[in-house]
Amino acid sequence: MSEFEPKIVAFVCNWCTYAGADLTGTSRIKYAANVKIIRFPCTGRIDFMLLMKAFQNGADGIIVSGCHPNDCHYSSGNFHAKRRWMAFRELLDYMGVDVERITFSWVSAAEGARWAEIVNTTTEKLRKLGPYTNYQNLVKSGIEEEL
Amino acid sequence: MELERKLIKKASLEKLYQKLQANGNKIFAPIIKDGKTEFHYNPSYAEVTYDHIQTIQSLKNTVFPKIENLVRFTTDRNGTEVTEVDLAKVPSLVLWGAHPCDAAGFKALKSIFMWDYKDEYFNSRMNKMVVIGLSCYKCDDNCFCTSVGLNPGATNGSDILLTKLSTGDYLAEIITEKGKEIVNAAAELFEAAPAEAKEGNLAQVKQQFSHEKVTKNLAGAFEHPFWVENSLRCIGCGACAFVCPACACFDIQDETKGKTGKRLRCWDSCGFGLFTIHTSGHNPREVQSQRWRQRIMHKFSYMPERNESLGCIGCGRCSRACPVDMNILEQLIALEKIQ
Amino acid sequence: MESIRKRAKELLDSKQVQVIIGYENGTSNKVRASFIKDSAQVDKLIYDERCTQNLALYLVKHEVKHLGKMGIVATIPAMRTINMLISEEQVKPENIVVLGIGEDGKLLDFPDLTVMESFLQKANIELTAKDKEAIEKLKKMTTQEKFDYWSNALETCFKCYACRSACPLCYCTRCAVECNQPQWIPVQASKNGNYEWHMLRAMHLSGRCVSCGDCGRACPLDIPVHLLTMHMAEESKRLFGVDSGLSMKMESVLSNYKLDDKDNFIL
Numbered sequence: 018m019s020e021f022e023p024k025i026v027a028f029v030c031n032w033c034t035y036a037g038a039d040l041t042g043t044s045r046i047k048y049a050a051n052v053k054i055i056r057f058p059c060t061g062r063i064d065f066m067l068l069m070k071a072f073q074n075g076a077d078g079i080i081v082s083g084c085h086p087n088d089c090h091y092s093s094g095n096f097h098a099k100r101r102w103m104a105f106r107e108l109l110d111y112m113g114v115d116v117e118r119i120t121f122s123w124v125s126a127a128e129g130a131r132w133a134e135i136v137n138t139t140t141e142k143l144r145k146l147g148p149y150t151n152y153q154n155l156v157k158s159g160i161e162e163e164l
Numbered sequence: 165m166e167l168e169r170k171l172i173k174k175a176s177l178e179k180l181y182q183k184l185q186a187n188g189n190k191i192f193a194p195i196i197k198d199g200k201t202e203f204h205y206n207p208s209y210a211e212v213t214y215d216h217i218q219t220i221q222s223l224k225n226t227v228f229p230k231i232e233n234l235v236r237f238t239t240d241r242n243g244t245e246v247t248e249v250d251l252a253k254v255p256s257l258v259l260w261g262a263h264p265c266d267a268a269g270f271k272a273l274k275s276i277f278m279w280d281y282k283d284e285y286f287n288s289r290m291n292k293m294v295v296i297g298l299s300c301y302k303c304d305d306n307c308f309c310t311s312v313g314l315n316p317g318a319t320n321g322s323d324i325l326l327t328k329l330s331t332g333d334y335l336a337e338i339i340t341e342k343g344k345e346i347v348n349a350a351a352e353l354f355e356a357a358p359a360e361a362k363e364g365n366l367a368q369v370k371q372q373f374s375h376e377k378v379t380k381n382l383a384g385a386f387e388h389p390f391w392v393e394n395s396l397r398c399i400g401c402g403a404c405a406f407v408c409p410a411c412a413c414f415d416i417q418d419e420t421k422g423k424t425g426k427r428l429r430c431w432d433s434c435g436f437g438l439f440t441i442h443t444s445g446h447n448p449r450e451v452q453s454q455r456w457r458q459r460i461m462h463k464f465s466y467m468p469e470r471n472e473s474l475g476c477i478g479c480g481r482c483s484r485a486c487p488v489d490m491n492i493l494e495q496l497i498a499l500e501k502i503q
Numbered sequence: 504m505e506s507i508r509k510r511a512k513e514l515l516d517s518k519q520v521q522v523i524i525g526y527e528n529g530t531s532n533k534v535r536a537s538f539i540k541d542s543a544q545v546d547k548l549i550y551d552e553r554c555t556q557n558l559a560l561y562l563v564k565h566e567v568k569h570l571g572k573m574g575i576v577a578t579i580p581a582m583r584t585i586n587m588l589i590s591e592e593q594v595k596p597e598n599i600v601v602l603g604i605g606e607d608g609k610l611l612d613f614p615d616l617t618v619m620e621s622f623l624q625k626a627n628i629e630l631t632a633k634d635k636e637a638i639e640k641l642k643k644m645t646t647q648e649k650f651d652y653w654s655n656a657l658e659t660c661f662k663c664y665a666c667r668s669a670c671p672l673c674y675c676t677r678c679a680v681e682c683n684q685p686q687w688i689p690v691q692a693s694k695n696g697n698y699e700w701h702m703l704r705a706m707h708l709s710g711r712c713v714s715c716g717d718c719g720r721a722c723p724l725d726i727p728v729h730l731l732t733m734h735m736a737e738e739s740k741r742l743f744g745v746d747s748g749l750s751m752k753m754e755s756v757l758s759n760y761k762l763d764d765k766d767n768f769i770l
């Protein structure tokens with residue numbers, strides 16, 4: 018049996034993590050190919066429903082990442098984002114979404130190696146957790162009368 | 165067809181149920197779960213109850229599901245490919261234990277869905293359904309079937325109507341050909357009609373207003389201050405419409421995922437502000453009183469006029485479900501008297 | 504009860520307000536909202552333990568607002584709502600007079616709203632024992648159990664939005680659940696569509712919910728959706744130290760931040 022390869026969606030900000038991931042590439046650091054990166058202007062733009070969209074569409078795990086505190090290009094976008102994640106993570110946990118499947122991190126434009134490490138550890142963790150069948154079943158479960 | 169009367173013993177009811185189930189019918193019957201009586205698909209007979217007054221939800225889901233998938237589609241560079249749903253796949257359904265008001269509710273829905281445009285989704289489901297009704301021996305103060313031309317033993321809408329007799333056995337009135345087929349296929353379970361009349365075994369529901377009078381009054385009441393005065397507390401939710409067996413409003417929406425999608429018909433309500441809003445932002449029913457007026461007008465004025473059916477069967481569900489005590493019976497009684 | 508009627512009459516007669524929003528007897532031993540415009544009608548007003556609806560809902564209702572200045576019979580959750588609505592600029596303080604009802608059911612005199620503010624600072628705003636217990640029970644479940652609980656509990660929801668309409672803080676005229684460009688929430692009232700719809704509602708009420716419980720009470724299908732928003736209210740307090748609706752100048756929890764917000768999960 019081939020090993021399970023998790024699908025990971027990464028929501029990252031343009032100014033730090035995206036640039037950081039770029040650096041990972043230009044520094045020729047190899048890392049897990051499981052991640053699909055989506056670039057946002059700022060972590061402050063990452064609406065919580067976007068994370069649910071990823072799960073809806075079959076993601077097994079998610080990475081959300083942006084500039085370290087005090088480094089936000091727009092000065093406070095990441096502080097706002099942090100509050101939102103703090104609240105949202107509690108809600109997810111309370112509703113039974115597996116919060117272990119979401120990695121939140123700060124990765125700067127200079128931290129190419131750190132980005133590789135975050136992706137690799139997240140991938141490793143998700144390989145162990147397996148596919149997110151719970152959510153996929155929820156999405157698939159139809160309605161009794163559907164033809 | 166002429167109405168036929170037979171007797172079915174309490175013990176035979178179970179056999180009939182099992183026979184219908186064994187013949188591949190889906191059954192929709194009332195059971196008690198978490199202290200509430202609601203209809204569920206294919207419960208085991210032991211769970212089925214005959215003692216409820218009314219369920220919270222209506223039974224319209226059987227023919228007008230809360231979500232009907234109308235078509236599936238795929239879009240790509242070459243255009244859109246549409247796949248029709250296969251209406252032949254509609255399962256045969258036995259509605260077991262529907263009260264007379266609910267059975268009549270299907271007639272009200274039919275007057276809408278089979279009016280000028282014939283809706284095949286509705287029709288296919290309707291054709292595949294048999295209604296085994298159950299007369300009411302009790303009611304509550306929200307019930308008003310007798311005020312809208314029905315009664316706790318009305319046969320209108322049922323294929324077979326069961327009434328519990330003093331012996332604990334059931335009188336079976338066979339009303340339609342569909343009902344007769346069922347009886348013929350299980351002839352051994354039915355016996356000769358009892359002498360006991362059903363009338364003594366029915367709930368007493370007092371007639372509280374004349375619906376003809378209400379309809380007449382509504383014709384000139386569009387601008388009446390009644391609407392504003394009596395709907396200030398209405399919060400414009402969809403609870404009344406969603407539990408109503410005769411409300412038929414829907415909204416059609418596409419739900420897509422990548423290149424594929426479904427066109428869905430979902431329940432809607434005239435009580436929602438969004439129901440009538442135009443793209444321009446203009447809303448012809450700007451405020452809640454106009455929406456409440458629409459609800460009553462549609463049921464008691466427009467439908468009798470155009471569809472030759474009332475849009476209300478007096479089940480009282482909307483009054484029970486309303487979070488702010490908008491009681492339709494109270495309002496209809498008042499409307500009978502307005503000038 | 505008498506004191507409410509007396510105060511209502513005063514306010515109407517002196518034309519300080521044009522309408523009193525209070526409670527009256529309804530049908531089948533229910534009570535309901537009452538809108539008294541004429542002081543001859545004040546005897547309709549009642550107050551007893553059945554009066555739980557959060558009447559502050561009507562302060563933002565178009566047709567009620569347009570009657571003029573409003574006097575409102577407000578229980579503690581309704582007073583908190585009033586503060587929230589003022590903070591969020593939905594209600595102008597000069598347009599309302601509050602007939603507060605204390606925990607003992609007695610009329611409180613608020614010559615102006617700052618007195619109501621100070622009353623609330625000291626008032627008991629704990630959740631009821633029943634709600635607290637239900638939330639604690641949920642919190643103790645495993646992730647899988649929680650997931651099963653909510654996906655099953657929400658499965659029956661038919662998206663009638665009574666929970667939303669009953670909530671005085673769900674006042675948006677265009678709710679994100681109805682937005683279809685993009686389609687945030689699946690249209691279907693299916694397990695997935697319902698689960699995400701209630702997630703969205705709970706999130707949008709985080710730090711705003713005043714725990715009145717009206718959303719759960721309004722649901723015709725008895726789905727305990729209030730346990731979602733109430734939990735988020737508790738979390739806002741735990742994480743950010745904010746109890747909603749205690750003053751007329753509440754900062755919105757999710758559109759603010761503090762430099763020292765403490766998380767324990769960001770790498």
Ligand code: SF4
Binds near residue numbers: 407408463482483
């Ligand atoms: S309007 Fe109310 S009483 Fe009439 S059929 Fe509908 S739910 Fe029943």
Ligand code: SF4
Binds near residue numbers: 397401485486489490
């Ligand atoms: S009448 Fe009641 S149930 Fe119907 S829209 Fe108004 S508040 Fe909702």
Ligand code: SF4
Binds near residue numbers: 721
């Ligand atoms: S009131 Fe109940 S059924 Fe209606 S949308 Fe809210 S949770 Fe769903």
Ligand code: SF4
Binds near residue numbers: 669671672712717
């Ligand atoms: S979410 Fe529910 S409990 Fe919270 S304020 Fe709104 S109605 Fe009240």
